[in-house]
Amino acid sequence: MVTIALAGNPNCGKTSIFNALTGAHHHVGNWPGVTVERLSGVSEMGSLEVEVVDLPGTYSLAAQSEDERIASRFLADPTVDVIVNVLDASNLERNFYLTTQLLELHRPIVYALNMTDDAERKGIKIDLEALSALLGGPVIPTVGNRQDGNQQLKDTIARVISGGEPSIRPVSVNYGEDIERELVKLAKEIGRDERLASEQPPRWLALQLLEAAPEAEALVEQSHARSAIQAQLHASLGFLENHLGADGGTLLAERRYGFSHGLVKEAIEQTGDGQRTFTDKLDSLLTHRWLGIPIFIATMIGVYALTFVLGKYPQDWIAAGFAHQHDWATAHVPPGELASLLVDGIIPGVGAVVVFVPVIMLLMGCIAFLEDTGYMARAAFIMDRLMHLMGLHGKSFIPLIMGTGCNVPAVQATRTIESRTDRFITILVCPLVSCSARLQVYILIAGTFFPPVQAALAIMALHFLGFGLAMVMGKVLRLTLFRGENAPFVMELPPYRLPVLKSTVIHMWEKGRVFLSRAGTVILAGATLVWFLSHYPGIANRQWTAERQQMEQTIRAKQLPVLQEADQLAALQLAHQSRVMNSSLAAHFGKLLQPALAPILDPDNNRPEAWKDGVALTAGFVAKEIVVGTMAVVHQASAEKAEAGATLSPLQDTLKRRSGMTPLTALAFLVFILIYTPCLGTVGMILKETRSWAWTAFSIGYGLGLGWILAFATVHIGRLLGYT
């Protein structure tokens, strides 16, 4: 199949050209070995089926960032037949910088001159024929968010593939006599290694060597002609430094911009310069010294509300749907192991995965909208000072804030951060932000052990602690594991644009789909494992099951009033679950864990029931709110209030009277709940986003360590202050 690659700067509207070429049928994959998404699709051009690959948007092929390495490696691959260089017509001088590098690859290039409407509005007139002659390839004007030019683009690409496009001719940048002479010498040395010369055009490799591109240096390092090439490179760089007074990188950048400036001068006419554009006017408001921050906060509230308040409705429907299935299965499948696997394992497990889909799609939709309009860069601009203090990037702010709703989409939202280092640090600190699921546990425990006002204060303090820790850990990670990988903050503030609704919808749909297929499997597997641990061997105990059935029949035989019967049946069910849970592998595990948890949850060694906390914490790994349900089962007391007027639920009452927990150990327990591990959903997402089991394990491990230390500190500092 014929392969074409879409290359272009970030913000040049490449994705809308990609959507226009391929329709909605995309394949979302990953580039080998890295976390960057690989988008490809099939396009019909005339009678041909063409694979279109969307490369990450880059300003250059210097192979410094992950994105650039991907783009430059893929473009060097011989399977690429045609390059489509998408250019922002309103910002050509910088966009041509990448073009100067693409020209060195000696592939036919089709130029999609995108955003021509913006350019017209800015008073830019482009002589297409002159440009086409200078660039050695057809130039097609397009408008990304309309259909303008798309058919012409397709027809032109088809013509280039069949070899019938007259404007295609080799063009390369003239770097001037001195540099050109050194390039010839270097290319000659490179040519001594045929394998090396066949991988990339020798002149292109020579250019990269002059720029000291690490990737190119590594290639040469493997060559048998290594010493000859390196000797020539050394001589060339010395000569250029002496004669032209600058290093290779500077000289090449200057010549490239010279070429680019020449193109602009020849083919572009700028009229009506100097007037304030729409973007300037909007920016004077959106990044205003005083108004910028309030507007940003209002935007964040809007995104939060849309994601978590609006998203709550579909989440509730999904939860209700699964509850319905759960009830149906309980009623129709004979009790026993299979029923439990279905009722307590698979149905809630699948439910736990699907329930994230609405918030993921909504948040990703909002973020795509902010990105496509250009506001995301302003948000980063506004928040960068604060975020940089804590070792993060301006774009880390949105994931952290969204983390208070749910960590799962928050981790996915880190996708907008370009630099790998910044993204990984944000992913690793994100789970420290207290999410709404943890709130349910806080309410249970704080409501039991503290008077109302103090309980509210404790809950607020936990949220601040989460944020504070995220800041501290961000800085710590930056100074330790990610030291020296500091990416420069050189961020374009693109013009504001209306997003293409269709692109946003396709994007949301893909995010939801990819989550289900990648993270969903991990979450379901984990949920089933925890089900297994917390139900075996008791669930397979025939005698217990028989006893339970017998008692159920006894209750039913009494012919009690409906409500009373339901109460008794519920109590019976809870007693049975409790019996199974408290003899389960998880209970054994909880007891094994006891010595490790004792210093924080049972410092005086006077709580025989402390192991039950370990069971609840183990089950809480699936989702933090499950801690509440599990505590109800292990303590055999319902978490729901018996009557409307009661201050404490039976579970809270039991916890207070029998669990032996004190206000101080309860606080330590809450601190531990906040930090101890990301929930399974988040872990699945971290694995998907980092594509690394090692980092995923690290995120669990450091959470456990940090949670333990802080809970320990809570107990001991609390004691020093005289609390119990």
Place this chain on the structure above:
Amino acid sequence: MTSQGNHKRLSDLHPGEGATVVEVQAKGPVRRRLLEMGFIRGAHLKIEKLAPLGDPMELVIKGYHLSLRREEGDCIIVTQEQ
């Protein structure tokens, strides 16, 4: 080239001021990124504004808007235009 005395760090310029790039003093990846983004000798730029918290800054170079942290601005030497 203008005399040494007119040289300033980019980060010392104020909103509304224009300047010409003299030299990028950064090394390694930062240097290459700045060059690619248009900070070549002789390039004109104009400071637009500072972020509400005082950093980073927004400037216009090669006809587009760019933001830079003070750290990066410190290693770009410019001459101020009147």
